[in-house]
Amino acid sequence: MPNALLVLNAGSSSLKFSIFLDEESPRLLLRGEFEALSTHPRFTARADGAVIGEQDWAPGTRLGHEGAIAHLFAWGRREEVLGGRHISAVGHRVVHGGTRFFGPARIDAATLAELEALIPLAPLHQPHCLAAIQAVTRTAPTVAQVACFDTAFHRTQPAVAQAFALPRRYAEEGIRRYGFHGLSYEYIASVLPEVDSHAARGRTVVAHLGNGASLCALLGGRSVATTMSLTALDGLMMGTRCGAIDPGVLLYLMERHGMDARALERLLYEESGLLGVSGESSDMRDLLNRSSAAAGEALDLFVYRIHRELGSLAAALHGLDAVVFTGGIGEHAVPIRARVCQGARWLGLELDEEANARGGPRISGPGSRVALWVVPTNEEVMIARHTRRVLCEVA
Numbered sequence: 598m599p600n601a602l603l604v605l606n607a608g609s610s611s612l613k614f615s616i617f618l619d620e621e622s623p624r625l626l627l628r629g630e631f632e633a634l635s636t637h638p639r640f641t642a643r644a645d646g647a648v649i650g651e652q653d654w655a656p657g658t659r660l661g662h663e664g665a666i667a668h669l670f671a672w673g674r675r676e677e678v679l680g681g682r683h684i685s686a687v688g689h690r691v692v693h694g695g696t697r698f699f700g701p702a703r704i705d706a707a708t709l710a711e712l713e714a715l716i717p718l719a720p721l722h723q724p725h726c727l728a729a730i731q732a733v734t735r736t737a738p739t740v741a742q743v744a745c746f747d748t749a750f751h752r753t754q755p756a757v758a759q760a761f762a763l764p765r766r767y768a769e770e771g772i773r774r775y776g777f778h779g780l781s782y783e784y785i786a787s788v789l790p791e792v793d794s795h796a797a798r799g800r801t802v803v804a805h806l807g808n809g810a811s812l813c814a815l816l817g818g819r820s821v822a823t824t825m826s827l828t829a830l831d832g833l834m835m836g837t838r839c840g841a842i843d844p845g846v847l848l849y850l851m852e853r854h855g856m857d858a859r860a861l862e863r864l865l866y867e868e869s870g871l872l873g874v875s876g877e878s879s880d881m882r883d884l885l886n887r888s889s890a891a892a893g894e895a896l897d898l899f900v901y902r903i904h905r906e907l908g909s910l911a912a913a914l915h916g917l918d919a920v921v922f923t924g925g926i927g928e929h930a931v932p933i934r935a936r937v938c939q940g941a942r943w944l945g946l947e948l949d950e951e952a953n954a955r956g957g958p959r960i961s962g963p964g965s966r967v968a969l970w971v972v973p974t975n976e977e978v979m980i981a982r983h984t985r986r987v988l989c990e991v992a
């Protein structure tokens with residue numbers, strides 16, 4: 598009987614998990630989430646859409662990643678949950694792999710120390726990924742753990758796409774463009790040959806529009822450019838992040854508002870984007886239901902920034918054969934997809950409005966020069982595949 602692989606994607610206040618059968622093509626058994634880990638924790642697990650596990654803690658309970666992981670392992674040991682299978686390995690989404698990690702890596706104390714040094718490059722994500730790793734080490738010290746990086750897929754980019762126009766010594770220190778959402782792009786690249794073989798061989802922009810948002814230019818399925826860079830702040834406007842910004846703005850805020858690094862970090866990562874511009878919400882579904890002028894302006898800017906960056910990636914690809922929408926917004930926000938496509942008609946995008954309203958998968962009209970698709974992403978299955986491969990190589 599195959600064992601089970603646990604996949605963890607740790608956020609600041611949530612922990613998403615999936616459990617796969619540990620076999621050559623890992624198959625999903627169940628998935629779930631812990632929400633509001635430090636305020637009002639709630640655990641839900643589903644298999645085939647049906648709820649198979651639920652728990653609520655009292656308001657004010659600080660469960661944290663450690664408590665959540667202990668609960669998850671104890672729950673998973675129940676006979677009715679995994680049928681007596683035990684968790685043989687844990688795969689983690691780790692946002693930043695820096696210059697050292699260009700592929701998934703088995704986690705040991707030395708790896709963990711290197712990943713800790715990258716916290717300043719991903720302050721919104723990396724501490725939580727590492728907290729989950731440490732919690733698993735304490736709860737289940739003998740279980741093998743593998744880190745799968747959001748940065749790794751972009752290592753195929755040409756040197757020019759990875760460079761900043763700064764003095765060379767900074768590049769040598771690792772200050773360069775990395776790019777993120779790589780597990781999502783890798784998954785899309787892996788299914789693209791079945792979705793659209795022409796796009797898979799050709800020039801495709803994938804729009805991963807979620808809470809964090811970025812675009813990636815794929816040439817023959819390999820990343821050649823992306824909108825995020827050293828950190829997950831660059832490029833598109835996001836839920837609470839500003840996206841690309843004139844560095845002069847930061848100098849001004851330091852000089853005139855006396856802001857230090859911590860204050861700027863909070864402003865740029867947590868108080869900007871849809872939340873900052875609307876003053877109302879960071880959540881796209883919520884904003885689409887609001888009628889205030891500020892909410893409208895936030896949506897206008899979100900779409901405008903995608904238009905600008907889409908043009909930039911089409912330039913990096915010297916043309917465009919397909920656009921794929923994915924992520925929570927890309928998969929579900931019908932009006933946002935419509936506005937993105939309408940404003941990019943000059944690039945050859947012709948939307949089929951009915952297909953878009955249905956959610957695709959193909960949403961381009963018959964006359965469209967550029968094929969348009971909606972493809973749900975699956976970062977978790979990518980992590981499960983990598984984890985298995987790394988551990989099989991080691992064994």
Ligand SMILES: Nc1ncnc2c1ncn2[C@@H]1O[C@H](COP(=O)(O)OP(=O)(O)O)[C@@H](O)[C@H]1O
Nearest residue numbers: 807808809879880881882883924925926929930
């Ligand atoms: N039906 C929907 N319509 C519009 N937006 C949606 C819908 N479902 C989810 N979203 C949006 O997707 C975003 C979350 O994307 P997701 O990829 O799940 O984020 P995360 O980066 O946290 O994984 C939120 O802004 C949410 O409002």
Ligand SMILES: CC(=O)OP(=O)(O)O
Nearest residue numbers: 777778807808809829
């Ligand atoms: C890298 C990143 O932005 O991730 P997320 O979309 O999960 O915030």
Ligand SMILES: [Mg+2]
Nearest residue numbers: 807808809924
């Ligand atoms: Mg995400």
